[in-house]
Amino acid sequence: MTTATVAKPKAQQPGKGSRRVSLPVLLLVIAGVLVLTSIVRLISGAEGITSTGQMSTALRLAVPIGLAGLGGLWSERSGVVNIGLEGMMILGTWFGAWAGYQWGPWTGVVFGIIGGALGAVLHAIATVTFNVNHIVSGVAINILALGATRYLSKFTFENQPQGSSKQSPPIDSLGTFDIPGLSSWLDTLNQKHWFLVSDVAGLIGGLFTDLSPLTVIAVALVPVTWWVLWRTAFGLRLRSCGENPVAAESLGVNVYKYKYIAVIISGGFAGLGGAFLSIVASNVYLDGQTAGRGYIGLAAMIFGNWMPGGLALGAGLFGYTDSLNLRGGTTNVHALILLLAILLVFGAAYLAWRKRYLPALITAVVSALMFVWYVSTNEVPKQLVSATPYIVTLLVLSLSAQSLRMPKADGLPYRKGQGK
Amino acid sequence: MKKFDKERALLAVAGPVLALVAAIVLTSIVLIASGKNPFEPYRLMLEQVGFSDIQVLIINQASLYYIAALAVALGFRMNLFNIGVDGQYRLAAMMTAVVGAHVALPSFLQVPMLLLVGLLTGAFWAGIAGVLKVTRGVSEVVSTIMLNAIATSVIGYLTLTDNFGVLVGDNITTGVMKESGWVPGINLGADVGEIYGLVFLAVLLGIGYWLVLNRTRFGFDLRATGASETAAAASGVDAKKMVFTAMLISGGVAGLSGLPLLLGDSHTYALTFPAGLGFTAIGIALLGRNNPGGIALAALLWAFLDKASPALDYATPVAYEKEIATIMQGLIVFAVVISYEAVRQWGLRRQQKRVGAELAAAAAGNNNHKKEVAA
Secondary structure, three states: HHHHHEEEEEEEOOOHHHHHHHHHHHHHHHHEEEEEEHHHHHHOOOHHOOOOHHHHHHHHHHHHHHHHHHHHHHHHOOOOOOOOOOHHHHHHHHHHHHHHHHHHHHHHHHHHEEEEEEEEHHHHHHHHHHHOHHHHHHHHHHHHHHHHHHHHHHHHOOOOOEEEEEEEOOOOOOOEEOOOOOOHHHHHHHHOOOOOOHHHHHHHHHHOOOOOOHHHHHHHHHHHHHHHHHHHHHHHHHHHHHHHHHHHOOOOHHHHHHHHHHHHHHHHHHHHHHHHHHHHHOOOOEEOEEEEEHHHHHHHHHHOOOOOHHHHHHHHHHHHHHHOOOOOOOHHHHHHHHHHHHHHOOOOOOHHHHHOOHHHHHHHHHHHHHHHHHHHOOOOOHHHHHHHHHHHHHHHHHHHHOOOOOOOOOOOOOOOOOOO | HHHHHHHHHHHHHHHHHHHHHHHHHHHHHHHHHOOOOOOOHHHHHHHHHHHHHHHHHHHHHHHHHHHHHHHHHHHHHHOOOOOOHHHHHHHHHHHHHHHHHHHOHHHHHHHHHHHHHHHHHHHHHHHHHHHHHHHHHOHHHHHHHHHHHHHHHHHHHHHHOOOOOOOOOEEEEOOOOOOHHHHOOEEEOOOOEEEOOOHHHHHHHHHHHHHHHHHOOHHHHOOOOOOOOHHHHHHOHHHHHHHHHHHHHHHHHHHHHHHHHHHHHHHHOOOOOOOOOHHHHHHHHHHHHHHHHHHHHHHHHHHHHHHHHHHHHHOOOOOOOHHHHHHHHHHHHHHHHHHHHHHHHHHHHHHHHHHHHHHHHHHHHHHHHHHHHOO
């Protein structure tokens, strides 16, 4: 546990020096959003939007996305685009469940990692050795993983009690734990519905309630990844392969080797994310369980500007909007419309201040429409709730994509000796 | 010149053949590993092709695949990855079904109008990704994937019985379309079935695809942008405009891909519409090397694997899992991309060697010549 709590602030650090947004500004923005959310909660009476339960669910949903994002980070930092994360996750869910129901959940976790890494080996062979277009190879892996797991299920799960060709037998739980005293205290605080205090209590409480050991490991992997990639010689070499492989080669780095290692680790992360889905998030493997989370992890990583801290933030945002689906979504998303409208007012003011009047006007009009929508309805359709995470991802990406910088040689083919 | 062509033909054929052989060998290994006869399933599936009802099924299915794969290929030709064909196709099929159920024009107007609805809906949905890419720099890979998921929600909302949904049994549909919008097929008898009338649309689109890409200024610009954006920009191509236009066209074609089934057979949109068509189409476009003829063969192969494999489940005396066909499809795509790249590199090496040999011969000739002069 200590690793996670102590190391958590570290994960934010990469955001500090690298972008125009400095740490104090980032903290100020987060604090501002919290205050706004709190106001919206008081106005709308949608207490659910910052409840401990909501935050706890959000964390559970964010973990697989974050793990997939970390996988994408490793591979893209070495210069290999990995859209096959989805397929590697599928392999992770299947192998995790297959080993999990027979030999216990921890064995399942290990096998999930191995399953994802197997898919990654294929991806590495295709992209690094044969220089196949990275996206093409990734798409092929996604198709192959889907077919392979369906085929394997027929042989393994179908003949088992409580299993079928689309579902594995149940797996034992890894168990959950609370921090004695702290969790219940935060929950009580959250129940008081005080301005801001309860919201912060809910946010922190969610991080310390009903924790699975795998969640703790996953959260800890964010700073670990940052440390390995940005603070070790190994990480420097790996990243140099993604920025300028020819230069790396001239300094004696075996680019192929580093790319292979990075892609295989990437698959391991995706596989772990898959194993989390089948072992912790539910207790069975289901056909189609990943539901595009590999792609969303990739989007979270892009949103996070190819940085661990940013991707954790992105995964958290996605996990939160996804959690609305499970808990009182129709009223909570309705409350979020008000939040969005208020944010847009600020955006319009900012644009007007920068003397960009036309965009400011458009933003103001959209904001007004949001207000009208909020006032004239009591809740939103269920379908909008399920689309919310995807819409938010699109919105966030379209606002942030231009200030992002991906590794310079990301997705480009590389041959040994090409710089000669 | 003629020799060069032979070389090219060899390379063009080597890729797919190598891939198919590799995929078959690998599938056989999977079969052996699962303790099954490694050859029997192929024989069983090939046997199916002899039945004319299966032939009709294959052709019908292939027409859907073909149109969707053309949409994907169009993007590929300029390095755009339209992963969103699936969402565009489903949304367009649903909208067309809704319009077809509520508007009744004479047949000669109704059918073109319905095609236009499908085309525009698909183009609109892809256009969102296009706008985001051009104005905000959002990768089309991510945005189209998100739009796929959003399309699912939009369809779910619009097919609610409060909106356009009609409950038939336990299935939510969009209501039966007006008969003037039905496209008659080629009826081959009661137990054989009917070939969709819009199979010809697929053929026309294939011809159009070839003509536009190879015989128009626009097609040239599109391929140039795909080959080298900077070079295209230098020759006066507006890359942003090209990206947006290509996305619109790709989405429009994708919007048509569900219509052979909708106007020819089901006449209503339900959740039973094939899911994942757009993703399958990516594999088919890759297999067909973005070439209209190649895609047609690939679509037929895929449809064959789809429609012949269910028989494996009922085979006597030993049944096989029909999922082996899915594995084979995945392996084919994989083998294809690797073998194309391997063959391309092999071809490059051959070319280098030949050019090198020619240059060396020329240099040697020069040297001799010089020596003679010197002497």
